[in-house]
Every structure is written in structure tokens, then in C-alpha cells.
Amino acid sequence: MKKGVVTIADVARHAGVSVSTVSYVLSGKRTISASTRARVHASIRALGFHPHAGARSLASNRSSVIALVLPLRQGMHLPVLMQFATAVVTSARSHHHDVLLVTADEGPAGLRRVAAGAMVDGLIVMDVEMDDPRVPTLRQLARPSVLIGLPADSAGLTCVDLDFHRAGAICVDHLADLGHREVALLGAPRVVYERDTGFAHRTRDGFLEAAARRGLVAFTEPCEEDAATVRATVDALLLKHPGLTGFVVHNEAAVAHVQAALPRDTSIVAICPDELAERFSPALSSVQIPAEELGRQAVDLLMTKLNGGEPASLTMLPPHLTVRASSGPH
Amino acid sequence: MKKGVVTIADVARHAGVSVSTVSYVLSGKRTISASTRARVHASIRALGFHPHAGARSLASNRSSVIALVLPLRQGMHLPVLMQFATAVVTSARSHHHDVLLVTADEGPAGLRRVAAGAMVDGLIVMDVEMDDPRVPTLRQLARPSVLIGLPADSAGLTCVDLDFHRAGAICVDHLADLGHREVALLGAPRVVYERDTGFAHRTRDGFLEAAARRGLVAFTEPCEEDAATVRATVDALLLKHPGLTGFVVHNEAAVAHVQAALPRDTSIVAICPDELAERFSPALSSVQIPAEELGRQAVDLLMTKLNGGEPASLTMLPPHLTVRASSGPH
DNA sequence: GGCGATTGTCGAAGCGCTTCGACAATGGTT
DNA sequence: AACCATTGTCGAAGCGCTTCGACAATCGCC
Structure with a gap:
């Protein structure tokens, strides 16, 4: 009667080779003759050997696990x-890595725990804010990381995000192409701008630059998230600028209220998940949040770093506009 | 200049005790005097020591990680x-465990990989079907597991699920209380019944039993998921049974079409996520899918097993009906 | 046909931790 | 005053793997 678990020593004995030979067959780090390799593989299969992850990580100082840190807070579109998490797992698996799920509410301590304890080789941190308290921690950690979102100081970090600047711009271009001459951006709530959240400002800048380039009259307003305030904001805008016919909305929670508050013949373009845009009637023309692409890119970048590479510090994914029923010619 | 990582030996030296003493302070498995304990803790903090997870798992044969196996397929309500994943992580953390995210598309091999490789101490497998190929694998694995969903043969397993039987019943009770005399259940597509999926049958049985108990006339129909077929099904039902006034819908994808196809004065009760029920107008009275409760329960059960306990084989969560605008007196 | 390179394999030294048995120093009982 | 328990600590033996240096066997080349 054997012991419970099959070890590499059992495989070596069964195949008539040394333990190190089995290890080299598995890792491919030294040349092993084809015949030996075949014999070892046969033994592995015959015994049902699975290397012990802990032993491996202890000896090699690599765990083949990456951490995925997800925000827990409400308001994130679930x-x-x-989709993002799924993309990360799928992509990580294709690089022979597993994914440890960590929630952001553990804060910097959570990052330290999994990284310093050598549970993971690297981290992907989603939804990083401008002055995120986790950024300094990430910097001093000995393990590589990739951030989704753009902190204030990204020097020495690797970040991926949707190019909100261009996203704002292509919304304007779309409206301009349709013949609209006066356009407005309804963005995040005022507090979000005040705490200097990256994506809100980037969208606004892109929006304004494109409007200037296309010679449009442009206005931007923060936008609260309750129906009444939204209606008041929209009404005030329309009253002051009767020529306004095109709206860009960058606020998931408010977009429904905006659509309800606007006259039917105005055009709306949203920056929001496709899933949300399709739910409205008329369906919203929108720039999607490319969750899967972000996940894939983040993993690729992290793998590059794990292999000693130095990828670009900033990766900005190009925005894609899907035209639906909410925008039309003027 | 020290080496990169702080080890337990460094802590021992710093505190002037032996390595084993530090280990016992950490695990509490032997009594250590208060003064020594304090000294060790001070050294741990001073040096920023984090135990090496791999070493720990190798020596103790426990990884303090559990696997969460999530379905990837479309149709699952994201x-x-x-919510479920979040609840699992939060709950696992409160038991000092981490969570490894695995996707179901790896199949039985994925389970074997993480379990046999000692990456995880136990597994939570979501969305188990009646004849799930992973069930035999789970049975022969040396690690405990908890299933969400009910396979055909649950002997020797630990399963948690919403009590769909009672869910079907309370929908009927609700409609009966409102004065409806003829009710119909629109369930999953026909193929789902044919492949003997557990929850579909359980709901139907509960529905029929309750109807009999309350003396209602009851019909059940499978329900496809495209608008045209749904309308045809509904129209046929209403034509044949003009007295039908109450509908129970257990089909997330079809419920929108059902609502659109039914006359305004019929009552609808759905079995679906709250999030979905609230999105309709009028909002649907519904029995929610208790994702968070399922997650918490699953973790609790798994922890019980990890500690050598033997929890109940079947845990059926009681359904909760939220009355909204879609159901009214007849 | 002799010599350096290359190829294939082995043995052993860790990696950082847990846990077992040993044992000195106490304390409480007769 | 002699004894047995209890308490607190230590040393050492692994846990299963990777990796380094060593070395025998084979190869290619002048």
C-alpha cells in the first residue's frame, strides 16, 4: 500500500531515473533524450502524478499564481x-497561471499579504483611482503589477485603461458628422471631478478638444445621479442654449434619467457598457467599456514583466463607437 | 545588507528565541508565555515578516486556499x-482563507489540477447539473467540496441550493391568496427539462403540489426564449384556458417576452434575480436568487468539512418572495 | 586517434515552514 | 522532602520540489 500522494520520487523510481531528471522533463530546462522523456511521461500518467504547488513555489520561488484585485463597492457595473474577471482567468490559464481573487476592501494590507507571502507572482489591480492608497504599496512590493485605471503619478508603473480622451473625442466626431452644431457633455457627479478622478477629466478634455477642432459649440456639466437633479440640469442647459441638439453622457447611473429628460429629437451618445446601452429604448449609441480586452491586455503585460520584460508604462485601448438608435442626423 | 525576504529564522534571531517558538506563537498550537509572545510579535512587526505560503503548505499540508469554480457559459446572469463570488471571497477571508478562481470550462481536469496539486484545501463548485461530469471526479478527489445545485445522485456530497420546490409553491400561494383560480407555470426551454436539469423539475413539482393543495387549476409549459415562440405559447394557453389569470415564470431570458405577450390585467410572479425583476415596468413580483446567502453558506459548509465536521448533505435555502407591481388581486 | 564541446543524467543542497519528542523549570501534592 | 504534572522552550527531521555542479558518454574535427 502506497502513501496517499504521488511524489516526484515515485515517478523517478517508476521510470528508473533520478528525481532531477523527472524535474527537467517537466520544466524542459535541460535537454533530456526522447526515450527518457517518453518513459517519464508514461510513468507520470500511470501514477497520476501532480506536482505539489507549495513545494514547487518554495523551491523555485515562483507560484504560477497571479492576484486579481477587484473593487467591491456598489456602483461598479457587475x-x-x-467579464473582466473571466477574461483574466482565461488569459492567465493560457500562460499556465492561476488566479487568486482578492477584494479591494482589504486595502493595501491585502496586497502585502498575498505578495509578501509569495502566494502570487504578480498582481492585477482593477479600478485604481488618482490618489489610490494602494499605489505606494504596489511600488514598494517586490512583485510586478499591472493597474487598470490611471493614478496621478504613473511613473514606474504599468497601467492599462480605455483611452477616455479619444472616447470623448469620437463621440463629438460622431455628432459633428451627423450635423449637430452645439453639443454638451454630461459627466460624473461633481465630487468625482473634485477628487480628481482620472477618467472623468480625460473624457472632458477629449470632448472639448474635439469640439474645438470641429468648430462646434460645446458645454460640459457634472451630472448627479438622481432623476430630479438630472432633469433640472438638462432643463437649465436647454433653456440657456436652445440650439443644443447633441449630448454625450459619461455616467452609467444617470444615463437613464438623461434619456427620459431629453426631447425625443435630440441625439445621445453614451460611454458605458454595451450591455447597458442595449437595454434602453431607443438603444443608445455608445462607446463600450472593453472589459475583455482590458483583462487580456493586463495579463499579457503582467506576463511580460514576469519574464523580465519592460512593457510600455501606459497602454491606452482605442475606443469603439457602436451606433444604435439614440443618435441621428440633425 | 540582508537578503530580500524575511524568514521565520530572522524573526527568531531578532526575538532571541528558536524558530519553533515563533511558529507556535503564530499557530497557537502550544502554550507560549505572554512575554515571549509579545517579544515575537514585536519582532514580526519590526521586520515585516510574512510567512511563505508555499513553505507553509508544504510543511503543513494545508494551503489555506479554496477553489471557486464558476460557469463561464452565456445565459448565466453575470x-x-x-455577487456570489464576492460573498465567497468575503466569507472565506473571515475564515482566513483565500480564493482561487477557476472557470468551469477546464472541466474535471481543472478540478484535478488544483486539488491534486495541493493548491487548494477544498472546492466550491457553482452551477452543478444533474449529470455533471465533474461529480465523479469530485467524489474521488481527496479534498472536500461543496456544490451549488443538485446533481442526480447527491449521496456522499454536500450541496446547497435554493429550495426551488418551495419557491414554486410560494408563487402559487401568493397568486391563490390574491384570488386567482387558474394558474400556469412557464418554465425552462424544453431541452432543459429533457436533460433532467434539477431545478426546473423541482420548481414544477412544487408548483403543481401547491396548486393541488390550494385547489387551483394549474398548467405547466416549457418555455423557449425567443419572443415569437413565447408569444405563441402564451396565446395558445390563453385561448385554451380563458380563465387563466396568474402566471409563474421561471426563465430569466424569456420573462421579458412573457410580460410583453400577456394582457395587462394578468398577474406575473417570476423566479429570477432581484436585479432583473426591478428592471421591468411594472416591476415583477419575484422570488429572488439568493446569491450572497448561497456563497456564505457554501463557505461555511466547506469550512466545517475542512475542520473534520460532517455537515448536512443537502442544504435548501428558503425562498423569499418580494411583492412588486406585477401581481395583483383578481 | 586524440582532444575539446556537447549531450544526457545523477546526487545533493537547499527553499521556509510545521511538528514531534525531549527536557529544564516550575508548581502542587503527599 | 521527594514526587509527579504542567508549562514553556528548543533542536532536528522532514514536507516535495528545483537547480547547480559534476561527470560519463558521445560527437565532430584537425
Whole structure:
């Protein structure tokens, strides 16, 4: 009667080779003759050997696990989060890595725990804010990381995000192409701008630059998230600028209220998940949040770093506009 | 200049005790005097020591990680999945465990990989079907597991699920209380019944039993998921049974079409995520899918097993009906 | 046909931790 | 005053793997 678990020593004995030979067959780090390799593989299969992850990580100082740190807070659009997580897992698996799920509410301590304890080789941190308290921790950690979102100081970090600047711009271009001459951006709530959140400002800048380039009259307003305030904001805008016919909305929670508050013949373009845009009637023309692409890119970048590479510090994914029923010619 | 990582030996030296003493301070498995304990803790903090997870798992044969196996396929309601995952992580953390995210598309091999390789101490497998190929694998694995969903043969397993039987019943009770005399259940697509999927049958049985108990006339129909077929099904039902006034819908994808196809004065009760029920107008009275409760329970059960306990084989969560605008007196 | 390179394999030294048995120093009982 | 328990600590033996240096066997080349 054997012991419970099959070890590499059992495989070596069964195949009539040394333990190190088995290890080299597995890792491919030294040349092993084809016949030996075949014999070892046969023994592995015959015994049902699975290397002990802990032993491996202890000896090699690599765990083949990456951490995925997800925000827990309300307001995050759950489907997008899930799509992102799925993409990360799928992509990591294709690089022979597993994914440890960590929630952001553990804060910097959580990052330290999994990184310093050598549970993971690297981290992907989603939804990083401008002055995120985790950024300094990430910097001093000995393990590489990739951030989704753009902190204030990204020097020495690797970040991926949707190019909100261009996203704002292509919304304007779309409206301009349709013949609109006066356009407005309804963005995040005022507090979000005040705490200097990256994506809100980037969208606004892109929006304004494109409007200037296309010779449009442009206005931007923060946008609260309750129906009444939204209606008041929209009404005030329309009253003051009767020529306004095109709206860009960058606020998931408010977009429904905006659509309800606007006259039917105005055009709306949103920056929001496709899933959300399709739910409205008329369906919203929108720039999607490319969750899967973000996940894939983040993993690729992290793998590059794990292999000693030095990828670009900033990766900005190009925005894609899907035209639906909410925008039309003027 | 020290080496990169702080080890337990460094802590021992710094505190002037032996390595084993530090280990016992950490695990509490032997009594250590208060003064020594304090000294060790001070050294741990001073040096920023984090035990090496791999070394720990190798020596103790426990990884303090559990696997969460999530379905990837379309049709799963993403927000529910995410809520569930979040609950599992939060709950696992409160038991000092981490969570490894595995996707179901790896199949039985994925389970074997993480379990046999000692990456995880136990597994939570979501969305188990009646004849799930992973069930035999789970049975022969040396690690405990908890299933969400009910396979055909649950002997020797630990399963948690919503009590769909009672869910079907309370929908009927609700409609009966409102004065409806003829009710119909629109369930999963026909193929789902044919492949003997557990929850579909359980709901139907509960529905029929309750109807009999309350003396209602009851019909059940499978329900496809495209608008045209749904309308045809509904129209046929209403034509044949003009007295039908109450509908129970257990089909997330079809419920929108059902609502659109039914006359305004019929009552609808759905079995679906709250998030979905609230999105309709009028909002649907519904029995929610208790994602968070399922996650918490699953972790609790798994922890019980990891500690040598033997929890109940079947845990059926009681359904909760939220009355909204879609159901009214007849 | 002799010599350096290359190829294939082995043995052993760790990696950082847990845990077992040993044992000195106490304390409480007769 | 002699004894047995209890308490607190230590040393050492692994846990299963990777990796380094060593070395025998084979190869290619002048």
C-alpha cells in the first residue's frame, strides 16, 4: 500500500531515473533524450502524478499564481467586472497561471499579504483611482503589477485603461458628422471631478478638444445621479442654449434619467457598457467599456514583466463607437 | 545588507528565541508565555515578516486556499455570479482563507489540477447539473467540496441550493391568496427539462403540489426564449384556458417576452434575480436568487468539512418572495 | 586517434515552514 | 522532602520540489 500522494520520487523510481531528471522533463530546462522523456511521461500518467504547488513555489520561488484585485463597492457595473474577471482567468490559464481573487476592501494590507507571502507572482489591480492608497504599496512590493485605471503619478508603473480622451473625442466626431452644431457633455457627479478622478477629466478634455477642432459649440456639466437633479440640469442647459441638439453622457447611473429628460429629437451618445446601452429604448449609441480586452491586455503585460520584460508604462485601448438608435442626423 | 525576504529564522534571531517558538506563537498550537509572545510579535512587526505560503503548505499540508469554480457559459446572469463570488471571497477571508478562481470550462481536469496539486484545501463548485461530469471526479478527489445545485445522485456530497420546490409553491400561494383560480407555470426551454436539469423539475413539482393543495387549476409549459415562440405559447394557453389569470415564470431570458405577450390585467410572479425583476415596468413580483446567502453558506459548509465536521448533505435555502407591481388581486 | 564541446543524467543542497519528542523549570501534592 | 504534572522552550527531521555542479558518454574535427 502506497502513501496517499504521488511524489516526484515515485515517478523517478517508476521510470528508473533520478528525481532531477523527472524535474527537467517537466520544466524542459535541460535537454533530456526522447526515450527518457517518453518513459517519464508514461510513468507520470500511470501514477497520476501532480506536482505539489507549495513545494514547487518554495523551491523555485515562483507560484504560477497571479492576484486579481477587484473593487467591491456598489456602483461598479457587475457584469463588466465579471467579464473582466473571466477574461483574466482565461488569459492567465493560457500562460499556465492561476488566479487568486482578492477584494479591494482589504486595502493595501491585502496586497502585502498575498505578495509578501509569495502566494502570487504578480498582481492585477482593477479600478485604481488618482490618489489610490494602494499605489505606494504596489511600488514598494517586490512583485510586478499591472493597474487598470490611471493614478496621478504613473511613473514606474504599468497601467492599462480605455483611452477616455479619444472616447470623448469620437463621440463629438460622431455628432459633428451627423450635423449637430452645439453639443454638451454630461459627466460624473461633481465630487468625482473634485477628487480628481482620472477618467472623468480625460473624457472632458477629449470632448472639448474635439469640439474645438470641429468648430462646434460645446458645454460640459457634472451630472448627479438622481432623476430630479438630472432633469433640472438638462432643463437649465436647454433653456440657456436652445440650439443644443447633441449630448454625450459619461455616467452609467444617470444615463437613464438623461434619456427620459431629453426631447425625443435630440441625439445621445453614451460611454458605458454595451450591455447597458442595449437595454434602453431607443438603444443608445455608445462607446463600450472593453472589459475583455482590458483583462487580456493586463495579463499579457503582467506576463511580460514576469519574464523580465519592460512593457510600455501606459497602454491606452482605442475606443469603439457602436451606433444604435439614440443618435441621428440633425 | 540582508537578503530580500524575511524568514521565520530572522524573526527568531531578532526575538532571541528558536524558530519553533515563533511558529507556535503564530499557530497557537502550544502554550507560549505572554512575554515571549509579545517579544515575537514585536519582532514580526519590526521586520515585516510574512510567512511563505508555499513553505507553509508544504510543511503543513494545508494551503489555506479554496477553489471557486464558476460557469463561464452565456445565459448565466453575470451580476448574480459576481455577487456570489464576492460573498465567497468575503466569507472565506473571515475564515482566513483565500480564493482561487477557476472557470468551469477546464472541466474535471481543472478540478484535478488544483486539488491534486495541493493548491487548494477544498472546492466550491457553482452551477452543478444533474449529470455533471465533474461529480465523479469530485467524489474521488481527496479534498472536500461543496456544490451549488443538485446533481442526480447527491449521496456522499454536500450541496446547497435554493429550495426551488418551495419557491414554486410560494408563487402559487401568493397568486391563490390574491384570488386567482387558474394558474400556469412557464418554465425552462424544453431541452432543459429533457436533460433532467434539477431545478426546473423541482420548481414544477412544487408548483403543481401547491396548486393541488390550494385547489387551483394549474398548467405547466416549457418555455423557449425567443419572443415569437413565447408569444405563441402564451396565446395558445390563453385561448385554451380563458380563465387563466396568474402566471409563474421561471426563465430569466424569456420573462421579458412573457410580460410583453400577456394582457395587462394578468398577474406575473417570476423566479429570477432581484436585479432583473426591478428592471421591468411594472416591476415583477419575484422570488429572488439568493446569491450572497448561497456563497456564505457554501463557505461555511466547506469550512466545517475542512475542520473534520460532517455537515448536512443537502442544504435548501428558503425562498423569499418580494411583492412588486406585477401581481395583483383578481 | 586524440582532444575539446556537447549531450544526457545523477546526487545533493537547499527553499521556509510545521511538528514531534525531549527536557529544564516550575508548581502542587503527599 | 521527594514526587509527579504542567508549562514553556528548543533542536532536528522532514514536507516535495528545483537547480547547480559534476561527470560519463558521445560527437565532430584537425
